[in-house]
Amino acid sequence: MVRLFTDELNVGYSDRLIVKNLSVHIPDKKITAIIGSNGCGKSTLLKAITRIISHQTGSIILDGENITKENTKVLAKKMAILPQTPESASGLTVGELVSYGRFPYQSSFGRLTKKDYEVIDWALDVTRTKEFKFRPVDALSGGQRQRVWIAMALAQETDIIFLDEPTTYLDMAHQLEVLELLQKLNREQERTIVMVLHDLNQAARFADYIVALKDGQIVKAGNCEDVINHHVLRTVFQIDTEIGRDPRTNKPMCVTYNLLKGDS
Amino acid sequence: MTKEKHFSRNFSLKLIAAIMVFVGMFVVAMVFGAANTTVKDVWLALTSHTTNEQITIIRELRFPREVGAIFVGAALAVSGAIMQGMTRNPLAEPGILGLSAGANAALAISIALIPSANYLTIMVACFMGAAVGAIIVFGIGSMKKGGFSPLRLVLAGTAVSTFLYAVSEGIGLYYKISKDVSMWTAGGLIGTTWSQLQIIVPFIIAGILFSLFLSRQLTILSLNEEVAVGLGQKTTQIKVILFIITIMLTGASVALVGNMAFIGLMVPHVVRAIVGTDYRYILPMSAIIGAVFMLLADTLGRTINIPYETPVAAIVAMMGLPFFLIIVHKGGKVLS
Numbered sequence: 001m002v003r004l005f006t007d008e009l010n011v012g013y014s015d016r017l018i019v020k021n022l023s024v025h026i027p028d029k030k031i032t033a034i035i036g037s038n039g040c041g042k043s044t045l046l047k048a049i050t051r052i053i054s055h056q057t058g059s060i061i062l063d064g065e066n067i068t069k070e071n072t073k074v075l076a077k078k079m080a081i082l083p084q085t086p087e088s089a090s091g092l093t094v095g096e097l098v099s100y101g102r103f104p105y106q107s108s109f110g111r112l113t114k115k116d117y118e119v120i121d122w123a124l125d126v127t128r129t130k131e132f133k134f135r136p137v138d139a140l141s142g143g144q145r146q147r148v149w150i151a152m153a154l155a156q157e158t159d160i161i162f163l164d165e166p167t168t169y170l171d172m173a174h175q176l177e178v179l180e181l182l183q184k185l186n187r188e189q190e191r192t193i194v195m196v197l198h199d200l201n202q203a204a205r206f207a208d209y210i211v212a213l214k215d216g217q218i219v220k221a222g223n224c225e226d227v228i229n230h231h232v233l234r235t236v237f238q239i240d241t242e243i244g245r246d247p248r249t250n251k252p253m254c255v256t257y258n259l260l261k262g263d264s
Numbered sequence: 265m266t267k268e269k270h271f272s273r274n275f276s277l278k279l280i281a282a283i284m285v286f287v288g289m290f291v292v293a294m295v296f297g298a299a300n301t302t303v304k305d306v307w308l309a310l311t312s313h314t315t316n317e318q319i320t321i322i323r324e325l326r327f328p329r330e331v332g333a334i335f336v337g338a339a340l341a342v343s344g345a346i347m348q349g350m351t352r353n354p355l356a357e358p359g360i361l362g363l364s365a366g367a368n369a370a371l372a373i374s375i376a377l378i379p380s381a382n383y384l385t386i387m388v389a390c391f392m393g394a395a396v397g398a399i400i401v402f403g404i405g406s407m408k409k410g411g412f413s414p415l416r417l418v419l420a421g422t423a424v425s426t427f428l429y430a431v432s433e434g435i436g437l438y439y440k441i442s443k444d445v446s447m448w449t450a451g452g453l454i455g456t457t458w459s460q461l462q463i464i465v466p467f468i469i470a471g472i473l474f475s476l477f478l479s480r481q482l483t484i485l486s487l488n489e490e491v492a493v494g495l496g497q498k499t500t501q502i503k504v505i506l507f508i509i510t511i512m513l514t515g516a517s518v519a520l521v522g523n524m525a526f527i528g529l530m531v532p533h534v535v536r537a538i539v540g541t542d543y544r545y546i547l548p549m550s551a552i553i554g555a556v557f558m559l560l561a562d563t564l565g566r567t568i569n570i571p572y573e574t575p576v577a578a579i580v581a582m583m584g585l586p587f588f589l590i591i592v593h594k595g596g597k598v599l600s
Contacts, residue, residue, distance in 0.1 A: 052490045076496025083490035091541035092483070100484055104496040136540070156495070 003028055004049070004079075004160065004192075009058035011041070011048040012216075017056070018044045020216040026160075026209075029190040031183065033197045033207035035227075037237050041216035042196045043084065043164055049194075050081045050162050076104035080153035084164040084196075094140070094148050095133040098123055101155025123154040127181060143174030150181065161185070163195040167202065175199075179206050201253045204228045205246065212236045228252040234260065275545050278538060282552045286559075293330045293559040294322060298571045301326075331465070332456040333562045334555040336517045337527060339468045341554025342475055343513040344528025345535070345546050346506050349486035353417055354533070354591055358394070358514040359525035361421040365428035366397020367518035371448060372432040376439040383463045383519070391515035393428075398511065400424050448522050452576035453562055456520065464516045471512040475547055478506060482543040524577055526584025531557055533591065 004026040011019035018041045026032055026049075034042045047053045049060055051067055060067045067075060080101075092100075101123065102116045112120075124130040127147040132140060137148055146166060153161050166182070167175035183206055185191045197203045203210055203224070210227040212219045213236070220232045229252065233241045244255040294306045301318045308314045309322040340358060347356035358364050370393020374381050381389075404420040436442035475482075481502045484492045492499050517524060531554045532546060539545035558576075561583070565576045 047490070050494060052493050072493070072498060073496035076494065079494075081490060081494035083488060083494070091536065092487075093540065096540070096542050097487075100480075100487075100495065103480070103484060106480075153494075 002026060004060075004062045006045075006049065007059045007061065009045075009048065009060065010056040011044055011053065012056065018216050019048060019055075021058070022216065022218060023058075024211055024218060024221060026192065026194055029186070029192055030208040031186050031193045031195075031206055032209045032211065033195055033203035034211045034213060035197055035200060035203050035236070036213035040213045040236075042213050044216075045213065046162055046164055046194070046196055050079060051075065052081065052083075073104050076156065076158075078158055079160040079162060080156040080158040082149050082153050082161070082163040082166060084168065091136045091138060093134050093136055094124070094129055094151075095120070097137050097148060098129075098151045098155050101152040104156060119157060120155050123151040126154060126185070127151040141174075143170050143177060146170065146174070146178055147181065150178070154185070158191075160192040160194065163193070165196050165198060167197070167199070175202070182206070200228060200233070201246070204251045204253055205249055224251055228254070233257075275539060279548065279552075282549060282556075286552050286556050289556045289559045289563075290330065290334070293333070293563045294326055296563055297321075297326055297566050328458050328461055329453045329456045329562065330559060331461055332453050332520055333558040335461075335465050335468045336453070336521050336524065337531075337554040337556070337558025338472060338551040339513040339517045339554070340524060340527040341531035341535075341550040341557070342472050342547055343510045343517075345532035345543070345550045346475055346482060346510050347528070348532055349482045349543055349546075350503060350506055351417065352486055355418050355529070355588075357526070357529035358510065358517075359523070359528060360418060360425070362397035362401035362424045362428065363394040363511065363514040364397075364518055364523055364525065365425035365432075366393040366395070366400075367391075367515050368523055369393050369428040369431045369435075370396070371518065371522070372435040372441070372445045375441055375444055375448070376435050383460055387464055387467070387516060387519040390519040391511055394511045394515040394518065397424060397428055398507070452521050452524070452565065452573075454573060460520060464520050467512050467516045471509045471516070472547075472551055475506070475509050475513075478502065478509075479543040479547045482506065482547070483541075486541070486543065522577070524580060526580050526588065527554060527557060529591070530584055530587045533587070 002025045005024065007023050009019055009022045010017055022045065034045060036042045044053070048055045049067075051060075051072065054068070062070070062075070062078060098120050099112060099116070102112060102119065105116065106112070121130070124133060127150050129144065129148050129151050132144060132148070137145060140148065150163075150166075161182075163182070166178050170178065179202060182193050182195070186193050197207070207224065209221070210224055211221045212227050212232055219236050220227050226232075228243065230241055230243055233239055233243075233254065238260045239257045240260050241257040242255045243252050245251070246253045291303070291306065295301055295303055299318065299321050301322055305318040306322055309319045309327065343363075344357045347358065347361060348354060350356075367390040370389040371386060373393075374386050374389035378385060401417065401421045401424045404424065405417045432445060433442070436445040481497060484495055484497055485499065485502060485506075489499060514528075532550050535546050535549045535553055539549050561576050561579045564579050565574045568574045
């Protein structure tokens with residue numbers, strides 16, 4: 001039995017649905033990637049599941065409870081969210097920012113306890129951001145900053161972590177660094193990771209489960225063999241792909257592609 | 265590096281330094297003025313029951329006036345800091361987002377329609393006016409999708425404020441009370457009495473205490489709305505409470521001194537340069553620096569052109585305008 005799933009979920013504005021009748025199970029302790037073209041509703045789906053935006057009909061169930069009925073602070077101890085490019089409007093120091101990850105555990109006036117400091121230190125350690133602890137977040141490079149935000153999400157000590165395009169704006173090496181960090185967290189601590197990814201080959205390489213969306217509906221959900229293939233990608237992205245194998249990981253990868261001719 | 269709590273100790277030092285500056289400024293404000301008074305007079309006025317002419321001036325005129333300056337400065341600075349954090353807009357300020365103008369209009373209306381209005385009535389009217397002004401500005405700002413952009417809010421705020429000031433003027437002219445209204449709105453701290461302070465100051469203290477209680481929530485909100493939700497904040501609820509606090513603080517200030525722009529804009533930016541962007545530090549520091557600033561402005565107003573008063577609002581505006589231009593020039597960078 002999975003802890004988190006949606007059932008016939010509809011999300012959108014009154015006149016236009018963005019996510020349509022979508023039912024998906026998020027496998028526990030796995031890495032799930034959501035892929036799809038621009039505007040297909042992948043970010044919207046992520047935001048709905050994490051209660052950032054409300055949904056019209058259908059339900060989102062976590063641990064047998066509908067999340068709309070659950071106390072938001074309780075949810076914050078179960079799932080953490082890293083939004084797309086958090087405004088860097090943060091002259092907060094790295095240590096201060098990460099300490100706010102403890103927010104769900106504190107009372108209104110609460111000071112940080114010894115346990116809080118331990119978790120914060122651990123989060124800084126794992127993400128290798130401890131050396132920046134007293135530096136302002138916005139003085140860091142993109143890759144460092146992303147690791148700091150991940151540290152904040154980790155300080156929340158949740159079993160499930162959602163990330164909306166965690167690699168955007170990063171160069172290749174830093175993209176890999178972030179994804180490997182997430183993979184490590186998944187493998188070593190059995191965190192469930194759900195992320196929106198743009199890069200198909202990154203999805204194939206790092207995700208255990210891939211959800212391919214088009215027009216707010218699932219085209220195919222399954223492991224990378226099921227999803228990263230000529231047929232599915234043709235439907236999802238309207239591209240004609242040549243699928244090969246990554247010589248190092250033996251995962252399927254898109255070697256080259258063309259736009260489909262015509263309007264199919 | 266084992267400076268685990270280094271930052272907070274650092275803040276304590278800064279806070280102590282600020283309090284010392286504040287006390288120094290208070291003494292200066294009490295000593296200097298149109299009447300010749302000495303530190304000794306001030307000391308006697310505050311600590312003894314002795315009376316002579318100097319001491320009476322200090323006790324009955326200058327002391328309440330400076331207490332008013334302290335609370336108005338603190339209230340406007342905290343109010344501005346909250347608004348900047350809430351809207352993630354470096355230009356947000358009660359004077360710019362329509363709160364002050366709304367309170368002013370309400371003040372004019374209440375003077376015109378309720379000649380017997382007492383201080384409490386006027387203050388409540390100012391609260392309502394500030395709320396109406398802000399609601400109109402935010403309403404216009406969010407009419408279009410993706411509203412609340414810094415620019416749109418400032419434009420809407422300027423337009424609505426101009427309109428509301430025109431309303432105050434119109435009411436003043438129509439009811440032939442222009443003089444009363446402008447005495448109030450441009451008079452600054454002149455004629456502040458203990459009985460006025462008794463009514464208004466509790467609201468300011470309550471507002472500031474509530475805001476300190478919510479300072480961590482404000483920091484999270486200032487980062488990013490989605491982050492705030494993800495951390496388990498009831499964002500709508502928190503925003504409504506913060507909004508009410510800003511209205512209380514601004515309304516109370518307007519009821520006491522009338523129109524006073526720029527303090528709410530400037531002080532939080534100065535404070536950020538000192539303590540960083542965590543509102544746990546920004547809010548208390550803003551209260552102190554706001555008070556210091558207002559004491560300074562009022563003292564200048566009383567002493568630049570003895571025996572005439574230079575309006576405090578003019579002094580604040582003269583210091584504030586260049587600052588405003590710097591922020592516009594630097595864009596949002598100042599906030600971060």
